Amino acid sequence: MAQYGNSLVKKAKTTSEQPCTFTANGVEVKLTPATVKNYLVSGNAERITDQEVVMFINLCKYNGLNPWLREAYCIKYGSSPATMVVGKETFQKRADADPNYNGEQAGVIVETADGQIERREGCLVLENEQLLGGWAKVYRKDRLYPSTAEVSMTEYTGRKSDGSPNGQWSGKPATMIRKVALVQALREAFPARLGALYTAEERGYAEPVEATFNEVPEADAPTPQQTSGKTPMPDAAPAPSDADDFFAGVE
Template sequence: MNNTALTLAEFKTETGQLLNVETVKNYLVSGNGNVTDQEVLMFIELCKAQHLNPFIREAYLIKFGSSQANIVVGKDVFVKRAYRNPNFDGMRAGIVIIRQDGGMDYREGSLKAPGETLIGGWCQVYLKDIPHPVRSEVSLEEYSKSQATWKQMPCVMIRKCAVVTALREAFPEDLQGMYDASEMKNVPDKLPEKDVKVGYATVGQKQGIMKLASMKGLYSHDNPKDISKMEEFCNSKGYNLKELKFDEVDELLDCLSKYEPKNSTNEIIEDADFREVEQEQFGDIE
C-alpha cells in the first residue's frame, strides 16, 4: 500500500488522542491476527468519517488468524446517536416467539415464557418527518452464534440485532458502515470495555511477559489472580508491573530471559504452553 496514504490516515479524536497507524497496530487490535495496512486504513477512515473514538471503546478492529478483519462499534453508539438526532421520535422493539399452541406473537421487550420458542426479533423506529416507522424484523437462525452470551441471553441478543438494523436504516448518515458485535459471527461476544491507555504495555505484550514469567516460575496460569512473585521481580528491577510502559517491555523481557530461578529441589522447569487469556486474568494489571 502507498505509504503516503497510511501517513495521511490519521486524525485527532474529540478527547485529544491521535489515531494513526502506530496506535492502531499497538493498542487497538483485538484478536491474535496480524492486520494488514489496508485493514488499518479502513478502520481509521471509518473512525474519521463517523467521528468514532476507539480509545473509549466506540470502535474495535478485530482479527483472528488469517481471516478478514472485522470492524465493529461499541454497544451504546447506535442508541446514543439516535437520541442525539433531532428527527428521532422514539422506538419500540421486542422478540418474535411461537406460542405453545402454535401461534406467533410479536412481543415487546425480551420476555419469553417457558415452552415458547424464540424465532426472531423486531424493532420500529419513529421519525418526526415521516408518517410511518422504519421497521426491521430479523431471524434468530441467521444471527445466533454458539458463544456464551447467545446461549444465555438469546432474547436480549436478537432484540439488539433488530434494534441496530432498524436504527441503521433510519439514520444512514449517522450510522452508515457501522455494525454491532452481535451482528457478526467471527467476533467474540465479550469485547474489552476499559479505555485504552496509550504509552503503556499492550494486552498482547503483557501476555508475552506472563508466558515467560510462567516458564520462570514467577506466575501460574492455574492461579491467574496471583501476580505477587512477578510484581516482586519487577520491583527489584525498577519496573512497575501494573504501570509498565510500552518502551519498557523489551527491557523487562530481557531481564526475565536472563533470570535463573532458585530451585532447591533441582526440578526441571518445563516450557508451559501459552494460553491466550482475558485481560482480567492478570489480576489488577490495567
C-alpha cells in the same frame, strides 16, 4: 547510492507512523498504526495486516468514532479478514442526537407453547417457548410511518464449527437478536448518520467488552480528554473455543 536508499527507507517508515488526528464528538483523537496494533485490536492482534489497520483508522476518522470510548472495534480472529464494527450505544447516541428522533420499540418474536407467534417487547422468553427472532420500530417526527425491522435467529446466530451457538449467542440469544433488530431499524431511520455502520451482533458475535489491559506507554496513551474517565478499548476480546470459526456463516 546506498546512503540515499537508506534515507528513503527511513523517511517512509517515519511517514507510516505519523498520527492521524481527527475530532470525534468534540474530542481530538490521535491514532497511529502502532497504537492500533498494540492496543485497539481485539482477538489475534499479531495477525492483523497494515491494510486492515489503515481501514480501521479511516473508519474512525470519516465517521467521527473514538475507539478509546468503545465506539468502534477492530476484531481479528485467525486467518479471517478483520471486521470493523461499532458499539450498539453509538447507534443509540447518534439517533438521540437527531432532532427528528421520536423514540423506539424493540423486542423478540417467539412461538408460544400453544403454537402462536407472538411479538413481545423486551427480551423475555419462557422455558416452554421457542425464540424465533427479533423486531424493532424507530419513530421519526418528520415521517408518517416508523422504520421497522424483523430478523430471524437462523440468519444471525453466530455459530462454531460444530454448529452450536458461540459466545453470547449461547447465553443471551434474546438480548442479541433484539439488538440486531434495533440497530437495523435505527440504520434505516437515520441512513445519513448510520448508513455505513454495523454492529458486532450483526456479524454473529458480541462486543468485546471484557478484557485484561496492558499498561499503555505514555507516548501512546490517550489523553484524559480522549477517555473522559472511561476504560480504554480492550486489548483482546474473549475468544470462543473455536476462534477461527467465529466468522462461520458471516457474509
